[in-house]
Amino acid sequence: MPKNQKVCSHEALELEPSAYAKEAGFVWSSPDRRLAATTKSGRNPLITKGQNAKTLEVLTQDSASKLSSAFPGPLVLPNDELALNPKYPPQSFRSWLNESLRKNRKPNKRRQTLYVATAPEITSSVGFMKKWLQPHVKKGGKLMAAEMLNSLPTEDLVNFTGAFYHGMPVKAFPHRLQFVPWDEPKKSGKRDSNMDYVGLLAGNNCTRIRARPCPDGTFGRQLNLEDLLDAAIEMLLGDAYSIILLFDHDMYEDEDDDFCCGRAYGGNRVAVVSTARYHPALDDHAEIDFAHMWPASHCKSYVDSACTLEGVEPTPKKTQRMDDALGPLQAASEAAGNLAEPSTSEDRKALWFSRIARTTVHELGHCLGIDHCIYYACVMQGTARMAEDVRQPPYLCPVCLSKVSHAIACELGGRDEAGKEEYVKERYRSIANFCESWKQVGLFAGYGAWIRARLEQLE
Ligand SMILES: [Zn+2]
Numbered sequence: 156m157p158k159n160q161k162v163c164s165h166e167a168l169e170l171e172p173s174a175y176a177k178e179a180g181f182v183w184s185s186p187d188r189r190l191a192a193t194t195k196s197g198r199n200p201l202i203t204k205g206q207n208a209k210t211l212e213v214l215t216q217d218s219a220s221k222l223s224s225a226f227p228g229p230l231v232l233p234n235d236e237l238a239l240n241p242k243y244p245p246q247s248f249r250s251w252l253n254e255s256l257r258k259n260r261k262p263n264k265r266r267q268t269l270y271v272a273t274a275p276e277i278t279s280s281v282g283f284m285k286k287w288l289q290p291h292v293k294k295g296g297k298l299m300a301a302e303m304l305n306s307l308p309t310e311d312l313v314n315f316t317g318a319f320y321h322g323m324p325v326k327a328f329p330h331r332l333q334f335v336p337w338d339e340p341k342k343s344g345k346r347d348s349n350m351d352y353v354g355l356l357a358g359n360n361c362t363r364i365r366a367r368p369c370p371d372g373t374f375g376r377q378l379n380l381e382d383l384l385d386a387a388i389e390m391l392l393g394d395a396y397s398i399i400l401l402f403d404h405d406m407y408e409d410e411d412d413d414f415c416c417g418r419a420y421g422g423n424r425v426a427v428v429s430t431a432r433y434h435p436a437l438d439d440h441a442e443i444d445f446a447h448m449w450p451a452s453h454c455k456s457y458v459d460s461a462c463t464l465e466g467v468e469p470t471p472k473k474t475q476r477m478d479d480a481l482g483p484l485q486a487a488s489e490a491a492g493n494l495a496e497p498s499t500s501e502d503r504k505a506l507w508f509s510r511i512a513r514t515t516v517h518e519l520g521h522c523l524g525i526d527h528c529i530y531y532a533c534v535m536q537g538t539a540r541m542a543e544d545v546r547q548p549p550y551l552c553p554v555c556l557s558k559v560s561h562a563i564a565c566e567l568g569g570r571d572e573a574g575k576e577e578y579v580k581e582r583y584r585s586i587a588n589f590c591e592s593w594k595q596v597g598l599f600a601g602y603g604a605w606i607r608a609r610l611e612q613l614e
């Protein structure tokens with residue numbers, strides 16, 4: 156959507172999937188199924204003995220409507236992941252818990268640390284790799300060099316991840332990673348040092364990484380994701396639950412994709428993220444509407460206009476209940492809505508960081524065995540492109556939250572159900588503290604306000 160659009164006041168919020176969702180064949184799971192998806196038994200927790208069906212339905216509807224002010228449905232706008240894959244299978248808490256692969260990968264006291272490794276050093280013998288970091292944008296049909304930003308602060312990323320996975324130790328990976336030359340022996344017997352391969356050195360271990368020219372020209376060359384994931388597997392330390400590697404270089408997964416941003420091998424508990432495409436200089440190219448990133452992505456007139464563009468009649472506006480109007484999403488929208496577009500490179504770096512932080516915790520969620528979420532707008536939703544990425548929230552929905560809190564509070568911390576509820580609040584406070592120091596950025600300002608309102612609801 157063009158930048159020069161008139162200023163939107165985000166008057167009403169959309170708490171349900173857009174009108175387009177239906178068109179795409181996405182059927183939102185019922186309130187009963189959504190509640191049931193959070194429990195061990197797989198049954199709606201509001202069911203009691205001797206209750207008649209009507210009472211249960213009323214209770215369920217009421218509970219769903221109260222939850223919606225904090226946990227709206229997935230937006231499902233045109234070309235969003237769930238619009239393209241509307242029948243993606245749900246993973247309830249129960250199915251996550253009973254996942255056979257997961258049984259061997261529960262966090263335990265010996266294996267509980269999450270390691271975060273930020274961009275490797277580019278050694279002088281592969282100095283050409285620095286040029287690959289330069290983003291380019293199309294201007295008047297020509298590719299022009301855009302602003303470069305320095306690498307992200309590892310410490311802040313470690314702190315955010317530590318708050319998000321409160322209760323799991325999160326550390327910076329202790330070994331400095333380095334890019335070094337990789338000499339591939341040629342069939343003719345001659346050795347040829349070219350730019351098709353580079354080496355990624357971690358301690359004594361060097362992995363060959365393929366590099367190819369970037370198809371859309373946004374960056375010079377991009378690195379092969381599979382090779383980077385293989386390198387990550389080699390780096391898992393004995394006490395590591397998982398490792399996530401961040402690269403500032405653009406990445407690709409296979410021959411016919413343009414680029415990819417991140418992937419986890421959940422079974423191996425490793426993940427790789429590229430920060431390249433999250434660069435704010437590329438926002439216009441990625442059709443990102445700054446004014447409607449999360450939480451303003453739930454602005455009803457924004458959602459409606461996306462539907463209208465595809466010729467789909469928007470859903471009529473619902474009258475919001477008083478307690479909805481004061482709910483967490485509304486609080487988030489107000490807190491983030493007061494912030495201006497970033498004007499300095501420091502601001503742009505902070506915006507960039509907020510996106511990477513969200514993606515980092517998403518990928519680590521996969522390492523805990525969590526699949527993409529179809530129940531609510533959620534940090535664990537799959538995403539089809541950058542514009543969708545920035546519309547998604549940083550929080551875990553009730554289903555995904557019950558998985559994370561079970562893994563950390565119960566499996567790792569040995570707590571019971573009541574302890575798990577306490578854990579949820581402790582975790583929220585820990586994230587809110589982090590957000591407080593980053594409230595110049597919309598995502599964190601919104602998340603902090605969302606948490607404070609959610610804690611009020613819980614207390
Ligand atoms: Zn994912």
Ligand SMILES: [Zn+2]
Pocket residue numbers: 528529530531532533534535536551552553554555556
């Ligand atoms: Zn979820």
